[in-house]
Amino acid sequence: MKGFQQTLKNRISFNGQALHCGKDVAVNLIPQPVDTGVLFARSDLPGKPVLKATPANVVDTLRSMAIGADGWRIQTIEHLMAALHALQVDNLLVEVDGPELPLGDGSAQFFMKKILEAGLVTQEKPRKVRKITAPVAVIDEREPHSYLIALPGKGLRLSYYFTSDHKVTGNQFAQYVITPEVFQKEIAPARTIAFYRELEALRKQGLALGGNMDIAVVVGEDSYLNPLRFEDEIVRHKILDLLGDLYLLGPIEGEIIGLRSGHKLDLELALKLENQLV
Numbered sequence: 212m213k214g215f216q217q218t219l220k221n222r223i224s225f226n227g228q229a230l231h232c233g234k235d236v237a238v239n240l241i242p243q244p245v246d247t248g249v250l251f252a253r254s255d256l257p258g259k260p261v262l263k264a265t266p267a268n269v270v271d272t273l274r275s276m277a278i279g280a281d282g283w284r285i286q287t288i289e290h291l292m293a294a295l296h297a298l299q300v301d302n303l304l305v306e307v308d309g310p311e312l313p314l315g316d317g318s319a320q321f322f323m324k325k326i327l328e329a330g331l332v333t334q335e336k337p338r339k340v341r342k343i344t345a346p347v348a349v350i351d352e353r354e355p356h357s358y359l360i361a362l363p364g365k366g367l368r369l370s371y372y373f374t375s376d377h378k379v380t381g382n383q384f385a386q387y388v389i390t391p392e393v394f395q396k397e398i399a400p401a402r403t404i405a406f407y408r409e410l411e412a413l414r415k416q417g418l419a420l421g422g423n424m425d426i427a428v429v430v431g432e433d434s435y436l437n438p439l440r441f442e443d444e445i446v447r448h449k450i451l452d453l454l455g456d457l458y459l460l461g462p463i464e465g466e467i468i469g470l471r472s473g474h475k476l477d478l479e480l481a482l483k484l485e486n487q488l489v
């Protein structure tokens with residue numbers, strides 16, 4: 212993750228459907244100067260309010276990561292953030308004309324392809340990769356306990372234990388040292404998990420993507436209801452979400468181990484780590 216800071220070669224624009232608001236949203240990715248970080252702006256609101264993607268600017272962690280302020284938010288930022296993190300895009304303005312980013316196929320491939328098509332450009336200043344200096348843990352004590360643990364280490368190594376009583380998914384474990392290549396091949400294509408009954412409920416609410424089997428790994432009572440991209444696709448997607456959420460801190464180095472954790476613990480860990488990264 213070392214080297215010089217990067218941004219996109221050119222500004223790019225695309226559209227896609229968002230899951231929760233059900234709308235077609237337009238996104239602009241706009242190159243930015245060194246030391247900007249990742250900014251999010253609502254292009255449909257007066258004055259185009261803008262915020263940096265930081266732990267302090269998160270307003271919701273239920274189901275997805277949302278940043279925002281009084282009266283506005285942008286949710287489901289984690290899959291784009293994972294692509295920016297792994298592909299080492301340091302400086303970027305993300306404009307969205309709605310309250311949510313497009314879902315694509317439920318993985319990070321949608322955003323990864325757009326970024327790779329646009330291409331990256333090296334900027335004049337070295338990237339500052341901050342290091343985890345001492346162990347930090349956050350725990351959700353609801354049964355069964357969930358944990359997220361950060362340790363010092365070289366590179367960025369992410370491990371995740373997914374546990375489930377569901378006979379279709381079973382337990383899954385994965386561990387990756389994150390590089391752009393590993394991300395493109397092993398992580399970006401992994402889709403989010405959805406239970407068939409949830410998709411049905413969305414469809415009944417009249418949401419555009421409801422009932423759509425192309426936006427997730429769909430788990431039925433006795434089997435997966437669509438073809439898997441990886442045997443352990445669910446845990447790979449959990450690593451994808453973790454990678455995206457951690458990018459609220461900018462580039463970091465160390466080892467992170469999650470057990471049943473999700474966006475809520477990711478944010479708690481990021482808030483704790485922010486004070487001790489060097």
Ligand SMILES: [Zn+2]
Pocket residue numbers: 289290403448452
């Ligand atoms: Zn996700």
